[in-house]
Amino acid sequence: MGQGSASLMKGESAVLDPVLVRRLRSREPLLWLNPNRRPMDEARVGMPLCLADIERAEDLLRRSAGLLAHLFPEVAPSGGLIESPLIAVPRLRDAMFIAPQRAGRWLVKADHALPIAGSIKARGGIYEVLVHAERLATDNGLLHQTADPTSLASPRARSLFGRHRIATGSTGNLGLSIGVIAAALGFKATVHMSSDAKSWKKERLRASGVEVVEHTGEAAVATGRAQALQDPRTYFVDDENSKHLFLGYGVAALRLPRQLAEQGIEVDSTHPLFVYIPCGVGGAPGGITFGLRQVFGDNVHCFFAEPVASPSMLIALAAHAGDLPSVRDIGLDNLTQADGLAVSRASRLAAALMRTLASGVFTVPDDDLFCDLYRLEQTEGIRVEPSAAAGFRGPQWLLDSSAGSKYLELHDALPYVREATHVLWSTGGSLAPEPEYRRWHERGRRLAGVLRDESHGQRIQ
Ligand SMILES: *Cc1c(COP(=O)(O)O)cnc(C)c1O
Numbered sequence: 001m002g003q004g005s006a007s008l009m010k011g012e013s014a015v016l017d018p019v020l021v022r023r024l025r026s027r028e029p030l031l032w033l034n035p036n037r038r039p040m041d042e043a044r045v046g047m048p049l050c051l052a053d054i055e056r057a058e059d060l061l062r063r064s065a066g067l068l069a070h071l072f073p074e075v076a077p078s079g080g081l082i083e084s085p086l087i088a089v090p091r092l093r094d095a096m097f098i099a100p101q102r103a104g105r106w107l108v109k110a111d112h113a114l115p116i117a118g119s120i121k122a123r124g125g126i127y128e129v130l131v132h133a134e135r136l137a138t139d140n141g142l143l144h145q146t147a148d149p150t151s152l153a154s155p156r157a158r159s160l161f162g163r164h165r166i167a168t169g170s171t172g173n174l175g176l177s178i179g180v181i182a183a184a185l186g187f188k189a190t191v192h193m194s195s196d197a198k199s200w201k202k203e204r205l206r207a208s209g210v211e212v213v214e215h216t217g218e219a220a221v222a223t224g225r226a227q228a229l230q231d232p233r234t235y236f237v238d239d240e241n242s243k244h245l246f247l248g249y250g251v252a253a254l255r256l257p258r259q260l261a262e263q264g265i266e267v268d269s270t271h272p273l274f275v276y277i278p279c280g281v282g283g284a285p286g287g288i289t290f291g292l293r294q295v296f297g298d299n300v301h302c303f304f305a306e307p308v309a310s311p312s313m314l315i316a317l318a319a320h321a322g323d324l325p326s327v328r329d330i331g332l333d334n335l336t337q338a339d340g341l342a343v344s345r346a347s348r349l350a351a352a353l354m355r356t357l358a359s360g361v362f363t364v365p366d367d368d369l370f371c372d373l374y375r376l377e378q379t380e381g382i383r384v385e386p387s388a389a390a391g392f393r394g395p396q397w398l399l400d401s402s403a404g405s406k407y408l409e410l411h412d413a414l415p416y417v418r419e420a421t422h423v424l425w426s427t428g429g430s431l432a433p434e435p436e437y438r439r440w441h442e443r444g445r446r447l448a449g450v451l452r453d454e455s456h457g458q459r460i461q
Contacts, residue, residue, distance in 0.1 A: 014325035016318055024315070024363070025331045027308040029393075031362040031403040033410075034317055036355050040297040043356040049243070051294040054250040054287075057127050061251060064130050064149045068116075071153065071184045075115045082122050084110040086259040089424070091379035096392075102399055104420035105265065108376075111252070112384045112429040117177035119340070119388075119428030120249070120284045125177030125237065127248025129166060132235050133185055136160060158186035165190060167228050168237040169221030171339045172201045173428050178237050179210035190234075192224035198339065200433050218344065239281050240347050246287040253291025256423075265421050267299050272413045276394030277425040278387050279304035279361070280343040282313045282350030284427065286358075293357045301359040301411065303398070305390035307336035307366065312343050314361040316351035324348055337366045340387030340428055360407065362397045364390050367447050374444025376426075383437060385429030395422045 023030055037043075044050075065080030075082060086107050093106040114122040133152050137143035142157050151157060166182040167190040168174055175191035182189035191205055195214040202212045215223055221240060228236035237245065260267060267273045273296060277285035282304075289302040304313055309332050315325045326345040327334050334344040369386040376382050376389065398404040399417060408414045429437075 012322040014315065014319035014322035014329065016315060016320070016325065016330065020318060021330045024308075024311055027332075027363075027365065029308060029363050029365055029368075031303075031360060031397040031401055032314050032318060033360040033403055033407050034355075034358050036317070037359055038356040040293055043293070047353065049247070049290065049353070051291075053247050054254060054291050054294070057244075057247040058251045058254050060130055060134070060149075061123070061127055061248075064152075066148070066150045067130075067152055068126070070150065071181075072116050078115075082115055082126060083255060084112075084114045086110070086256070086263070086423070087380070087382070088263065089376075089380050089382075092376055092392075093395075095375055095379045096396065098395060098399055102417050103395070104417060104422055106395065106422045106424065107263075108380070108382065109252075109256070109423050109425045110382070112382075112388050112426045114430075116180060117173065118431030119173040119177065120252075120425070121173045121177035121428075123251050124242075124245040124248035124284060124287065125174060126181045127251070128237050128242060128244035129178060129181045129185065129187075131244050132166065133157075133161065133187075136164060152185060161186040162188065163233065164188065165231070165234040166237065167192065167224050167234055168239065169193070169224035170197075170239060171220075171342060172197050173340055174237070174239055175205060175210075175212075176201060176431070179205045180208050183209045190224070192220040192227075194218065194220050198436070200436060204431070239283060240345075241349055242283065243349065245283050246290070246349060246353075249284045249287030250291035253288050253295055256292065257295055260421070267296050267421070269299055269412075270416050271299075271419045271421065272411075272416055273300045273421050273423065274395070274398060275300060275302045275423045275425065276391030277302065277304055278338070278341055278390035278427050279306050279313045280310075280341045280387075281345075281347045282316075282343075282354065283347055285313075285425075286347070286350030286354050288425070289357050290353055298411075301407075301413075302357070303359050303391075303394050304354075304361045305341075305394065306361055306363055307338045307341050307369075307390070308332075308363045309336045309366075310334045310338075310342050310344065311361065311363050312346040313351060313354065313358075314363065316346040317355060317358065317361065324351060338364075338369055338387040338390060340385070341390060360403075362394065364393060368393060370440055370444035371447040372444070373429075374441055374448050377441065378448075382426070383429055383432075384426045385432055386440060388427040388429050391424050391426075394424065398422075 069080035165188040169192040
């Protein structure tokens, strides 16, 4: 099987360990360790993407800062940089009752507060639309290699973009990101959504001048892609395959070392870094993991969090052979309140790259999402959406489960847990309307009370 990236062949059903399938099907939360994770020197060999690709993405975003500040006054104070803070969360850590001497340092990477899109989809979505806009402008003689991207806001560029359409298919946050940036540049924009997507997201898009097309079931992406293929003036941002999205997400990783250094945090073999990222199709956590492994090598350990109903990346990485599996193949229904993570089949690109880079995947019942988003607000005053809370049990899995101990031992990290840093990636939520947030909060409050009673105040689970 070698590096494993070529082992998933189209047309044959995936081969999965029956014991694992039984546990996943029972919806028992679990931590799965990736047996194919490799040291970076080995993993790098033959990879279709490299660090320079993310650096190019970072470069375009930096060059476009003036343009973004012009289009979106909210990013003017940061000079047009789309970035989120890294926030220490000691009170959340203490509330989660890990023995303090083993808990290490906990931080939230606050992508729920990313400007413009209010979610982790901002970097990737904006980057891909900028790539397309720059290419169109260059092809039409409006932009020369060295030109300032600010000219993409010129009347001539706007009138060019007005004759083109950008489309995507999404359960919500990607649509918000793509729709808002595309419309701001003057493109016609279409977002294909499932009809049960949150109505406030549809309304918000329509208010920005974006066309929202509703589909029943999971047809949104496939239909959007097929329609875009019919029209040479439509560009489709493909969540399930896009290299640009992946690289744009990866830009976050290039900026993390400085954010850690500013807080005096070292990362090396005696100061390991553990990162927990909610995973849907795998593009966002995949891009970030790809970038972090380039930057921190083997001293960073990236775990993905998926709903118990939608462990699509877990089964993609666990499959020994066969085609990319769907959670429906193992009897799961993909029904979860974590709408950003409700994905039945992982991205082929992300799954192939994560095969040797990711450390593992843990699964989360919906109740825990609400409980943890409530706990985050109570302890740190931070508001996130349910999907964004999926990674919060990560440190407990690592420090308090037999699979976690096995991982720490295998990677010689057991002696260094006191010196470890845990980054909980919070991926969305700052745009949620107040009534929606109150409902999540209420459900979390009830659950947190029940769970505390059952455990006599000792632990949350
Ligand atoms: C999209 C999304 C994710 C996961 O990103 P994928 O690229 O789909 O894996 C996580 N959290 C939120 C809030 C999202 O919108």
